[in-house]
Amino acid sequence: MTLIGSLVLGLVLSSVAVAVAGLLVAGLGNVWIWRRCELFPTERKAARTAQRVGWAAALFAVVMALFG
Secondary structure, eight states: OHHHHHHHHHHTTHHHHHHHHHHHHHHHHHHHHHHHHTTOOOOOOHHHHHHHHHHHHHHHHHHHHHHH
16 A cells, blocks of 8 residues: 555655655565564465465355356
């Protein structure tokens, strides 16, 4: 939201400085949040399992939408 808001505000005000400041705030905020939440890459096996569960959930949603 910070990223989009800064770009729109920068375009409205015709200010490159506002757009660049917003990009910096959004980027630094994302890095801070990732470190605070300890969101690091997962193991391959866990990623594969999550992908399978995601596909199964999508398939279930499609079947329910068609026949439910």
